[in-house]
Amino acid sequence: MNYWLVKSEPFKYSWEKFNQDKRTFWDGVRNYQARNNLREMKEGDLVLFYHSNEGKEVVGIAKVVKEAYQDPTTDDTNWVVVDLSPVETLKKPVTLETIKADERLKDISLVRQGRLSVMGLKAAEFDRIIELGS
DNA sequence: GCCAACGTTGGC
DNA sequence: GCCAACGTTGGC
DSSP states (O other): OOEEEEEEOTTTSOHHHHHHHSOEEOOOOOOHHHHHHHHHOOTTOEEEEEETTTTOEEEEEEEEEEEEEEOTTOSOTTOEEEEEEEEEEEEEEEEHHHHHHOTTTTTSHHHHSTTOSEEEEOHHHHHHHHHHHO
């Protein structure tokens, strides 16, 4: 089991919308590193959902329900999507500020590599964020 | 709205 | 294959 974090700008695709949809394919990734991460996702992996720009906080937990396949929004075979479904909304969103201030989280990719939109998390980091969000 | 970080592109 | 120019992302 692996753990991930994905970013979405709320005005583009929000957690609320995701919960209405119940399931979505995660498209729009046009960065090789993020793409490689998508390809490594396995069914059942847990994914934190982060609102970038507006909010700047982790708002919920999703899971991978379908592994990487050709991005239906383009013919370019470089790009893939995965299907995600919402699992749980965090009681308290975990803000970027909180994450940066946390000794155990200050080295995660979200902080160190701000522009990456799909990143892996260690189990301990994932657990810590959940802990902060409950 | 600005700017830093960083990935990508293209000229050489 | 290097590196400057450029574009995009995202925090502030």
